[in-house]
Amino acid sequence: MENKNIAERTERTRWFTEARFGMFIHWGLYAIPARGEWVRSTERMSHEDYLPYFNEFDAAGYRPREWARLAKKAGMKYAVLTAKHHDGFCLWDTKLTDFKAPNTPAGRDLVQEYLDAFRAEGIRVGLYFSIIDWRHPDFPHFRDRQHPHRDDPDYGNENRDFNRYLEFMHGQIRELLTQYGKLDIMWFDFSYGDMAGEKWRASDLMKMVRSLQPHLIVDNRLEGSGENSGTILTANPSGYAGDFACPEQMIPPQGIRNDMGEPVPWEACITLNNHWGYCAADHHWKPADMVIRMLVECVSKNGNLLLNVGPDAKGRIPPSSVEILEALGRWMEDNGGSIYGCGMADLAKPEWGRFTQRGNILYAHLYEPQAGGVCLSHLAGRIEKMRLLADGSEILPANYWNLAEYREHAFFFLNPQSFDNYPLPDPVDTVVEITLKQEP
């Protein structure tokens, strides 16, 4: 009998596994030092040294509607914005701390504007919430794994009241769940060592989440992190195992299944350069071609791609990121049908690229030009019709003399006049839509 948590998870994540493609947005004070969102930790920066950025943060170029239009153009169906990252800076008008955007020169609630903009573009909205808070006095400092003062005995933990921190943390999450309308995703980050599960009072937290926004989906980092997925990989996930796993900066080789072999919803979160938060010196941008194939790979393994942008100190998405996302959008305009609502095909990965599938519609993603016919292994007799997805042009099955000894397979030529498949119409990924005969 299917575990109740799994049955409910499947229902809750139906839109998510259809959407397949989202925008991650890491933006906050750390965009001013512009050395990544962990700058306080990596540079062991005191709160006092970090405060000038708070006093300077003006969001002068923050136009979330432009962000939303770019996401839409790229074919993204949902977005997740860092409402609060590990530094404890809150982009919304929380009543539980002064360390928030309305108290900076920005002078306003930046989360509300993000939600309004993305909803206006018909994009589902999520918030990232760091369960770690390096700013809060009751969060462990000395000897913590990554706190900016982890090496500083002057920041001992004797007088820190972790329960008081949990009241604060749960209270902030309640604010987000009750004051900003219907949210689609809450993206918690992250657990480590004994700072996991009930240490966060995760059962109480999830009871609150499920009662306030029962449709909301949650990642698995109340238990896990990018290093371990937690009980979502088991047949009996805990009440706070989350609705999807979130491998980080990698795509799982076989996708993700639980220990019963059942598919687990998952989303690979990946940066466009090598930083989540804005890093001025990091020009190591993934080319659009690579990003297209990352997205196809995720979907071919029943997963989603959450692709990150790190806006700069003013709130502008870096031009290099814009260029990549616009190129992605051009490919998605022609080929989005092979992504949305698709997943793993029940076929072996072909030598020349990948498959994605939705019902009886199989998509062949051709990466490599083929000297002869493109081989569709063991699909002889199973194909009703084939079309080039981009322009809808007919592709005929090939039954030529040189294929006579391989009749168990199906073949096609993109260029039937020249019996070949080069050059590919789209050298990055030429997609052929194959309608399979419905099994009797």
Ligand code: GLC
């Ligand atoms: C890791 C990073 C964090 C980032 C997250 C995104 O947890 O530490 O900075 O927000 O990955 O998945």
